[in-house]
Amino acid sequence: MKSLDWFVLIITLAAIILYGVYKSRTTRDLDGYFLSNRSMPWYLILLSIMGTQASAITFLAAPGQAYTDGMRFIQYYFGLPLAAIVICISFVPVFSRLKVFTAYEYLEQRFDLKTRTLTSFLFLLQRGLSTGISIYAPSIILSVLLGWNIYLTNLFMGGLLIIYTVTGGARAVAYTQTFQFLIIIGAMFTAGYFIVKDLPPGIGFSDALLVGGKLGKMNVITTGFKDGRFDWGERYNIFSGVIGGFFLLLSYFGTDQSQVGRYLTARNLTESRLGLLMNGIVKVPMQFFILLIGVLVFTFYQFNKAPAFFNELELKRLEQSVYSDSLHHLKQELQSIQQRKEAALALYPGQQETAFQQLRVLQKETDAVRVQIKGLVKNNGGADNDTNYIFLHFVVDYLPAGLVGLIIAIIFLASWGSIAAALNSLASSTVIDFHKRFSAKKYPEEKEYRISKNYTLLWGLFCIAVAMFVSNWGNSLIEVVNVLGSLFYGTILGIFLVAFYCKRIKGNAVFWAALIAELIVVLLFFLNEYKVIALGFLWLNAIGALLVWGISFLLQLRTPLQTARN
Amino acid sequence: MHNRNNIPDEDRAPLLGSWTRWYVLMIVVLLLLIACFYWITKNYS
Numbered sequence: 075m076k077s078l079d080w081f082v083l084i085i086t087l088a089a090i091i092l093y094g095v096y097k098s099r100t101t102r103d104l105d106g107y108f109l110s111n112r113s114m115p116w117y118l119i120l121l122s123i124m125g126t127q128a129s130a131i132t133f134l135a136a137p138g139q140a141y142t143d144g145m146r147f148i149q150y151y152f153g154l155p156l157a158a159i160v161i162c163i164s165f166v167p168v169f170s171r172l173k174v175f176t177a178y179e180y181l182e183q184r185f186d187l188k189t190r191t192l193t194s195f196l197f198l199l200q201r202g203l204s205t206g207i208s209i210y211a212p213s214i215i216l217s218v219l220l221g222w223n224i225y226l227t228n229l230f231m232g233g234l235l236i237i238y239t240v241t242g243g244a245r246a247v248a249y250t251q252t253f254q255f256l257i258i259i260g261a262m263f264t265a266g267y268f269i270v271k272d273l274p275p276g277i278g279f280s281d282a283l284l285v286g287g288k289l290g291k292m293n294v295i296t297t298g299f300k301d302g303r304f305d306w307g308e309r310y311n312i313f314s315g316v317i318g319g320f321f322l323l324l325s326y327f328g329t330d331q332s333q334v335g336r337y338l339t340a341r342n343l344t345e346s347r348l349g350l351l352m353n354g355i356v357k358v359p360m361q362f363f364i365l366l367i368g369v370l371v372f373t374f375y376q377f378n379k380a381p382a383f384f385n386e387l388e389l390k391r392l393e394q395s396v397y398s399d400s401l402h403h404l405k406q407e408l409q410s411i412q413q414r415k416e417a418a419l420a421l422y423p424g425q426q427e428t429a430f431q432q433l434r435v436l437q438k439e440t441d442a443v444r445v446q447i448k449g450l451v452k453n454n455g456g457a458d459n460d461t462n463y464i465f466l467h468f469v470v471d472y473l474p475a476g477l478v479g480l481i482i483a484i485i486f487l488a489s490w491g492s493i494a495a496a497l498n499s500l501a502s503s504t505v506i507d508f509h510k511r512f513s514a515k516k517y518p519e520e521k522e523y524r525i526s527k528n529y530t531l532l533w534g535l536f537c538i539a540v541a542m543f544v545s546n547w548g549n550s551l552i553e554v555v556n557v558l559g560s561l562f563y564g565t566i567l568g569i570f571l572v573a574f575y576c577k578r579i580k581g582n583a584v585f586w587a588a589l590i591a592e593l594i595v596v597l598l599f600f601l602n603e604y605k606v607i608a609l610g611f612l613w614l615n616a617i618g619a620l621l622v623w624g625i626s627f628l629l630q631l632r633t634p635l636q637t638a639r640n
Numbered sequence: 641m642h643n644r645n646n647i648p649d650e651d652r653a654p655l656l657g658s659w660t661r662w663y664v665l666m667i668v669v670l671l672l673l674i675a676c677f678y679w680i681t682k683n684y685s
Contacts, residue, residue, distance in 0.1 A: 152674065155666040162659065167651075287684030294677040312674070343651045351662055355669050362677075 075220065075470075079479030086257065086483035087234065090250055090490065094238025097249035104522050108175055108502040110245040110339040118248050119349025122336045123327075124357065125251030125491035130212035131462070133262065133364065133488050138384075138461035140368025144293040146310045148365055150612065151358045153319030157327055158354035162347045164574045165328045170343045175506045176499075177334040177570070184573045186581035187511075192588060193569050194507035197331055198500060200562040202533065205496040206540020207558070212485050213541065215462055218387045220470075220482075225542060232538040235490040239497050240530045244339050247494045254487040261480045262364060268473055269370040274377050281423070285376055286369040288430040289437050294362075307608030318612030321619055322560060325567035331499035332492075371468050376433070377419060379412050383447050384463035388456040397450045404450075407443050411436050493537070501529040560611045561599060564618015565592045571619060572626050579630045587626035591618055 075083075114122070139147050165177075174180055178197070182190035213227040238246045270279050277285075286292060298304055298311030308314065327333045327350065340346035382405050383389045392401050418432035448458040469481045505526050517525065565588050572584050595618045602609045653659045 148677070152670065155670045159663045159666055162663070283684050290685070292681060292684040294681045295674065344654065347659065347662075348654065351666060354666055358670070358673055 075478060075482070076475040078475045079482070082476050082479030083483045083486075086480065087486055090254060090487060091234060091237055093253055094235075094246045094250040095241055098238060098241045098243075098246045104175065104505070104519070104526060108244055108335065108498065108505075108526065110243070110248060112339060113341050114248055114339045114345065115341065116345040116348035116352065118252055119337050119340050119345060120352045120356070121252040121255050122248040122339075122495070123333060123349060123353045124360075125255045125488075126332055126336055126495035127326075127357075127492070128255070128258070128488055129208050129492040130485045130489040131208070132361075133258065133484060134212065134215060134465055135462045136361065136364045137368030137371055138464035140291060140365040141372045141464045142461050143310075144291040145362070145365050145369065146293045146296045148294055148358065148362050149296070149310050149312050149315030150319045151323075151361050152312065152315040153317070153321070154323045154327075154357055155354035156316070156320050157324040158350045160324055161328045162350055165334075165570070166337065166346050166350070167343060168574070169334065169338060170346060174338070176331050176503050177329055178331070178503065178507050181569065181573060185584055189569065189581050189585045189588070190507065191511075192585060193329075193566055194503050196562050196566055196592070197329075198503055200558060201330070201332060201496055201500055202536060203540060204558050205493055205500070205533075206537040207544060208489060208493055208496070209537055209541035210544050211462075212489050215466060216482065216485060218385060218463070228538060228541040231486065231489055232493065232534065232541060234486075235494050236497070236531060236534040239494045239534065240527050243526070243530070244335065244498055247498050248336070248339060250494065251491045254491045257480075258484045258488055259360075261477070261484045262367065264477060265469065265473065265481060266363070266367050266370065268477065269367065269374055269468075272472060273374060277377070277422075282370050282373040283366075285419075285422070285430075285433070286373045289372070289376070289433060291369045291372055305608075306613070307610055309610045309612065314610055314612045318610065318616055321567060321615035322563055322612060325563035325570075325615060325619070326559065329566045329570050330563070331503050332496045335499045335502055336495065368465065371465060374468070374472075376415055379409070381467060382408055383444075383451060384460035384467045385451075385457070386463075386467070388451050388454075388460070391456060392447075392450055392454050395454045397454055400450055401447065404443050404447050408440065411439050411443070415440075497530050497533050497537070500533040501526055504529045504533070557599075557611050560614040561595060562592070562618075564595055564615040565622055567615065568619040568622025568626075572623055576623070576627065579626050580633070583626040583629035583633060584622065587622045587624075587629055590625050591621035594618075594621055 136147065168180060169177060172180055172183065176194065178190050178194040181193055209228055209232040213224060213231045216222055217224040217227045238250060270282060273282055283292060296308075296311045298308050298313055304313070305311075337346040337349055340349060381389070382401070383392075389401075392398065415433060415436050418429050418436065421429035421432075423429075448460075452458040466481070466485075469478055473481065505522070509525065509529070510522070568591060569584055569588050572579050572587075595614050598607070598609060598617065599611070599614060601607045602611075653662055656662055656665065
């Protein structure tokens with residue numbers, strides 16, 4: 075990085091921390107610390123919800139995802155507007171009326187203490203681990219690309235935001251997320267502009283989409299049907315997106331305290347609903363745009379030489395290994411393909427169809443060579459997935475000085491936005507659902523406020539420790555954060571759906587149903603991992619929720635019979 | 641505080657008059673987006 079990049083990076087991060095500390099002033103009680111005295115307008119709720127959901131991986135991995143797999147990932151978000159409607163009808167009014175601090179408090183009123191405690195525990199387990207990985211995932215990418223020490227990067231990534239998260243609670247989280255999000259969107263638009271600007275003369279935005287599209291990257295809508303049969307193992311298609319995505323996002327926005335905690339800070343029910351609904355409207359186009367950047371980068375690399383492998387560290391290790399000759403040979407093949415690609419592109423737009431026909435053949439050759447290189451990386455003991463490095467590699471190589479620093483800054487900011495909200499929610503669940511609930515002592519408000527700050531700090535340290543611990547595990551963990559949610563969300567959602575829609579089902583039935591459903595979901599996950607069955611992870615959310623519903627219904631049917639016999 | 645339709649002011653739907661209309665709007669926006677994406681897929685692939 076150049077001096078200007080360092081300057082932009084440090085100024086941006088310092089500005090966020092100072093702004094967070096400045097906005098920290100709130101009442102010194104639980105209502106002020108966890109719910110910002112329920113004073114937020116809808117537009118702050120909207121930006122806070124978006125800032126919580128969009129982690130650094132959203133901005134790093136999404137363009138890489140489109141580069142390798144095309145635009146079809148967008149379909150995962152189609153369930154969001156539908157989920158937002160259900161949450162606004164059923165979830166928000168109940169949380170708002172009961173004036174709860176956490177979503178799980180409601181479960182004790184509706185069922186019993188053990189169901190509340192189980193659900194809150196599942197949340198803490200899932201969110202605590204995934205927040206640790208959320209610190210580690212962007213850190214490993216930065217450390218590889220810029221040669222930074224992974225442990226120091228982890229410490230920077232997770233440590234600095236603790237300053238304002240501990241000090242200011244929910245209010246500081248919401249205000250900094252707003253500021254962060256505006257910077258992130260601005261930087262991503264600027265990056266998109268520079269990609270199009272750097273294309274060869276005569277090739278504009280529409281041409282770039284056409285080239286990417288003809289090579290299979292504009293597959294925005296896919297049905298999942300192959301040879302007349304539906305492929306249940308395919309991760310992203312319109313059906314898994316609308317149905318699986320609906321259940322996952324319903325669970326995430328309706329029952330995950332990191333999101334519930336955002337709209338509980340609203341000044342009234344209207345502001346909560348508006349924030350959620352606006353998120354449902356804005357999120358899909360925003361994610362489309364971020365993915366589109368990946369297609370533009372893909373087209374850019376049709377006209378320019380792409381790296382043989384985007385993870386520089388693994389490539390260097392390969393060059394120094396026994397596989398260096400094979401790598402050299404494959405690199406020469408890529409060079410030859412690139413020359414033929416440039417010759418084919420010279421035919422565009424005059425002989426468009428011929429150019430695309432040749433390009434398709436050459437892209438297949440490129441993909442085959444890249445598979446071989448990935449095989450070498452794997453044989454060499456490295457991580458063979460370089461998807462998350464694609465966009466940043468492009469940024470560092472081609473974007474002007476200053477903008478590189480800004481893009482690195484948005485990785486920190488996006489991480490901070492979601493991690494800060496997660497820490498706040500972890501602390502609120504620990505204080506409200508465990509410490510305060512099980513403690514025999516009654517503390518004064520000032521003491522409760524200080525206890526809450528201590529728990530925020532403790533969870534921050536725990537998540538950094540998780541990040542440090544998983545630092546030796548390799549890159550595959552980046553994917554784990556998405557799958558981890560699907561393992562627990564279905565069960566948690568099932569408990570809430572039964573609570574809202576099945577008034578006859580009581581605590582015992584739903585508690586045991588949740589435990590059985592969780593075991594089945596975990597079993598299905600492992601059966602898929604070991605290739606016994608083919609099941610995309612998004613389906614686990616729907617299955618988990620329906621299992622809780624069905625099993626608790628059956629258990630409740632048995633209960634009155636037993637009671638009668640007794 | 642209640643308005644003339646006996647809905648608490650803190651639960652009043654802005655602009656469109658009722659929350660049901662907001663929910664219909666959400667579904668219409670989603671369908672329009674899917675239609676737009678379908679057109680993009682057909683046109684650029």
